[in-house]
Amino acid sequence: MTPIQYFFLFTAGFTLLAALGVVTRRNVVHSALLLVVALFGVAVTFAILEAGFWAVFQVLVYIGAIAILMIFMVMLTRRNVADETYPEPFNDNMRLAFLAALLVFGGLALTIGGWDAARETMTVPLDYDALREFGRAMVSPDGYLVPFILVSVLLLAALVGAIYVAVLGNKSQEERE
Amino acid sequence: MIPLSWYLIFSALLFSIGLFGVLARKNAIAILMGVELMLNAVNINLVAFWRYIVPATTEGWMFVASVFVVAAAEVAVGLALVYSIYRGRRTSSADEIDLLKW
Incomplete structure (x- = not known):
């Protein structure tokens, strides 16, 4: 160790x-x-x-x-801000959820157990600037330009949607009532 | 030197804990926290595999960046939904949110 x-x-x-x-x-x-x-x-x-x-x-x-x-x-x-008692944190399926988590961990552990031990050591020392290579790859059409743009559009759409749901959606709901 | 399997076991445990949180918690925000733990476990796996198996490439980094962005988007939309439901129904318990419209 x-x-x-x-x-x-x-x-x-x-x-x-x-x-x-x-x-x-x-x-x-x-x-x-x-x-x-x-x-x-x-x-x-x-x-x-x-x-x-x-x-x-x-x-x-x-x-x-x-x-x-x-x-x-x-x-x-x-x-209720003054309420110091907290509701039961788990739903009725708590035991089933525990079983499911245990099964997933068991499956993952079995898979990892069958892992080829020869590949477990670091073979190559990190002697180059990974961040610089990543930055170059992200803006080059041969690299990850398209995934980068897709992810950016996803984030933009999600944030616009979040603002709509949290603020504007409620406003129209209140006007309806 | 730390064996790769240690990272994999660590991230498998973190993933299972997060999964339990997602399945068992009542509070919608606590469910989102479980999702965060699961995404973090995935990120540990991606970075560990990158460092041990393919340290000379950048694919692993792109996946990590995508997971970060997806996590941010998921939290923003999820919390906006929780807040919107809370304003209408005065609850953030996933058990009580069982109507599409009210």
Whole structure:
């Protein structure tokens, strides 16, 4: 066991504990805050994998935008601010859901168990600028220009749709009533 | 050196926890959090495979970027829907949202 392996196990441990907290905590605000911890653990994993760009991106996009949006929404949709009791967090299918998650993990673990161990080591040292190559590929027609544009259009459409649903859709609904 | 299978097991566990959250939680926002965990597990897999198997190519990065964008779009639309339903029905529990129109 090398120090980096201990560090990875520590990171994975606190990420998984935080993720368990996200899905089991009664108070959804606690879930949202634990989600920040879990997302940060994933960012650390990216850093261990020598993908520093994605580690920074994870902190900026997931923690800085998505998790904060989640916390805002949890606070905006509380039925009664003075109410300190929280409803039962799980629905009636909780046992079935647990079984399904366990089965999925079992299948994944079996697949990983049959993995060819010879391919498990890093063969090539990372001696080139992956970010620069990625940036070039993203704007070249031979690379990923079309997927890049598709993804951009998807994000734009989703954001316009989100604004419509959250603001304008409600306005027309209120006018109808 | 960390074996690749450690990352795969880690991401499989994260994925299963997220799946459990999606299937078992009542609150619609908590369901979206489960989806976030699942997407993160996928991203760990993509980056780990890129680093260990094909470090000299950029396909893995494009997939990671797509997952990031899809996650952002999903959260924006999902939370807008939850907020819209909350304004009309005063609830964010997925169990109580069973009508298309009211």
